[in-house]
Amino acid sequence: MVGSSSAAGGNKSKLADEEFTPVGMRVLLIDESTTCLKIITKLLLNCGYKVTPKTAAQNAVEELRNNPWSYDMVLTELHAPAGIDGFNLLQYAGTDMDLPVVVFSADDDKRTVLKCVNSGACDYLVKPLRHEELKNIWQHVYRRKLRNGRRAAAAGNSSKGEIKKRSTWPKELHERFVSVVLQLGVDTGLAN
Amino acid sequence: MKKSLFDQASILFSGLFFLSTGYLDEQFCQVEDLQDEASPNFVEEVVTLFFKDSGRLMSNIEQALEKYPRDFNRWDAYMQQLKGSCSSIGASRMKNECMSFRDSCGQGNVEGCMRSFQKVKREHAVLRQKLESYFQLLRQAGSAGAATRPVM
Numbered sequence: 456m457v458g459s460s461s462a463a464g465g466n467k468s469k470l471a472d473e474e475f476t477p478v479g480m481r482v483l484l485i486d487e488s489t490t491c492l493k494i495i496t497k498l499l500l501n502c503g504y505k506v507t508p509k510t511a512a513q514n515a516v517e518e519l520r521n522n523p524w525s526y527d528m529v530l531t532e533l534h535a536p537a538g539i540d541g542f543n544l545l546q547y548a549g550t551d552m553d554l555p556v557v558v559f560s561a562d563d564d565k566r567t568v569l570k571c572v573n574s575g576a577c578d579y580l581v582k583p584l585r586h587e588e589l590k591n592i593w594q595h596v597y598r599r600k601l602r603n604g605r606r607a608a609a610a611g612n613s614s615k616g617e618i619k620k621r622s623t624w625p626k627e628l629h630e631r632f633v634s635v636v637l638q639l640g641v642d643t644g645l646a647n
Numbered sequence: 648m649k650k651s652l653f654d655q656a657s658i659l660f661s662g663l664f665f666l667s668t669g670y671l672d673e674q675f676c677q678v679e680d681l682q683d684e685a686s687p688n689f690v691e692e693v694v695t696l697f698f699k700d701s702g703r704l705m706s707n708i709e710q711a712l713e714k715y716p717r718d719f720n721r722w723d724a725y726m727q728q729l730k731g732s733c734s735s736i737g738a739s740r741m742k743n744e745c746m747s748f749r750d751s752c753g754q755g756n757v758e759g760c761m762r763s764f765q766k767v768k769r770e771h772a773v774l775r776q777k778l779e780s781y782f783q784l785l786r787q788a789g790s791a792g793a794a795t796r797p798v799m
Contacts, residue, residue: 487728488700488728488731488732488735489699489700490693490696490697490700490701490735491731491732494678494693494735495698497681497689501681507697534727534728536732561727561730561731561734570651580730582734582735583674583734583737585734587675627655
């Protein structure tokens with residue numbers, strides 16, 4: 456549980472604090488290595504999160520498409536030589552769906568980190584992942600909720616935690632928009 | 648999650664067995680630390696997955712070395728995956744050889760790649776042997792104390 460002391464935002468953020476808990480946060484986890492997937496899944500479960508592990512980013516994109524409201528965040532390995540890799544997933548989940556995406560990799564090259572952050576990643580973690588790092592990733596979900604709550608309040612919308620697109624488009628239209636974007640983005644003959 | 652006395656003891660034991668020789672590093676302890684009452688065979692399961700994973704990756708590399716000559720980008724990409732799996736269980740000697748391989752790729756050095764790959768294979772085989780012995784010892788010690796282990 457968080458005790459934030461935000462000045463502006465007042466009542467709205469206090470309400471968010473009381474309602475928000477990291478336990479049960481739903482994470483979509485992607486890593487091509489089944490070894491890493493098993494270890495990271497266990498680490499996440501130990502933090503109290505719910506985990507859906509996937510070995511291929513392509514499956515993750517389909518999963519998100521079919522269940523757009525089932526996840527609070529995406530945690531993905533950056534590199535996947537076969538199929539869609541982390542950068543493409545970042546575009547879809549992060550930008551189109553406005554889900555917090557945390558990227559991890561064994562690669563600690565500054566340029567890679569920059570590229571990820573510029574592509575919309577909330578955070579970049581270096582493998583091997585540790586309990587100490589994972590126990591705090593809920594902050595990205597919380598931050599997102601806070602930001603959306605403030606935006607909704609500013610727009611005079613009473614519903615909390617809805618992404619900006621949703622406050623102007625009905626859900627069905629949004630989903631159709633997203634699937635068209637996916638169609639254009641994904642069907643580029645990527646080998647799998 | 649509670650940890651049995653046995654699990655605690657085996658963490659100490661692996662320190663002597665592996666860490667001092669450098670085959671495995673601290674990360675292996677982190678993996679052992681995840682073994683608990685909810686996942687009583689976690690370490691062995693992870694190690695089994697690792698050898699399955701790495702076996703597959705190494706045969707991909709072997710094929711690529713033959714089928715795609717001088718395709719350093721491809722070779723490097725495969726080796727990066729193998730390196731990732733190695734670091735996840737703390738296989739430090741094997742990981743170091745993976746890194747030499749990647750260095751050779753960066754330099755466009757085919758000979759260097761071939762030599763490093765042989766070393767990777769050797770480290771892989773040695774590690775498998777050591778871990779098999781390790782689990783065997785644990786099993787022997789475990790069956791001695793089996794009556795006292797918590798029932799799932």
